[in-house]
Amino acid sequence: xxxxxxxxxxxxxxxxxxxxxxxxxxxxxxxxxxxxxxxxxxxxxxxxxxxxxxxxxxxxxxxxxxxxxxxxxxxxxxxxxxxxxxxxxxxxxxxxxxxxxxxxxxxxxxxxxxxxxxxxxxxxxxxxxxxxxxxxxxxxxxxxxxxxxxxxxxxxx
Numbered sequence: 228x229x230x231x232x233x234x235x236x237x238x239x240x241x242x243x244x245x246x247x248x249x250x251x252x253x254x255x256x257x258x259x260x261x262x263x264x265x266x267x268x269x270x271x272x273x274x275x276x277x278x279x280x281x282x283x284x285x286x287x288x289x290x291x292x293x294x295x296x297x298x299x300x301x302x303x304x305x306x307x308x309x310x311x312x313x314x315x316x317x318x319x320x321x322x323x324x325x326x327x328x329x330x331x332x333x334x335x336x337x338x339x340x341x342x343x344x345x346x347x348x349x350x351x352x353x354x355x356x357x358x359x360x361x362x363x364x365x366x367x368x369x370x371x372x373x374x375x376x377x378x379x380x381x382x383x384x
Contacts, residue, residue, distance in 0.1 A: 238273035241341040245278060248364060250337055250356035256325070258351050259316035260291065260341075263307060265299035270349060274299075275341065282315060282336035282353055284326045289315040291338060291351065315351060325355065333357050 246252075262270075269275065274297040282291050291313045298309060317325075328334060339352045359367070 237271045239343050241270070241273070241275050241277060243277035243280070243337070243339055246337045246339050246354065246356070248367065249359060250335070250354070251359055251363070252339070252354045252356050253334070254328070254355040255339065256317070256321060256353050256355075258289065258353055260349055260351050261314040261316060262296075262349065264305055265302040266296050266307065267349060268301075269296050269299040270341065271343070272299075277338045277341060280338055282338065284322060284329060284336075287319070287322060289317055289322055289325070289336070289353075291315050294338070294341075315353070328355055 276295040278295075280291060280293040280295075282289055284290075293310050294313060295309050296307075298307065325336065329336065334355055334357055337354050337356045339354050341349060341351050343349055
């Protein structure tokens with residue numbers, strides 16, 4: 228390098244792109260997440276993924292399962308499992324409401340995005356969602372393509 232080192236680019240948002248395709252979103256809630264050690268640094272560098280992750284309510288607490296946070300390369304203290312369960316921080320009333328809604332048939336908690344607040348705190352946006360059938364997915368794709376075509380025609384004229 229020419230005297231100056233490259234500054235690391237920090238990520239402000241991590242999205243779960245598959246969630247809106249696979250599920251119909253009914254309601255959303257924002258929760259804090261309990262992380263250990265160098266996991267925050269790893270997330271800031273964009274080494275996290277919400278794909279195939281979901282949340283469960285267990286013993287009055289909400290847990291995020293299968294969120295991939297890769298190990299931070301400069302961590303020398305403790306090794307953490309990249310896909311370990313992580314506790315989500317919600318108020319007791321919010322957890323009760325979610326638990327009541329989850330008992331309905333076919334509903335699940337899916338993380339839509341992870342983002343940093345202005346104060347630098349990592350938050351997870353959870354969605355109460357219902358799985359889509361194959362024909363619903365095709366319908367969504369068809370509607371999105373039609374909307375794009377209409378926008379393109381408007382810009383051309």
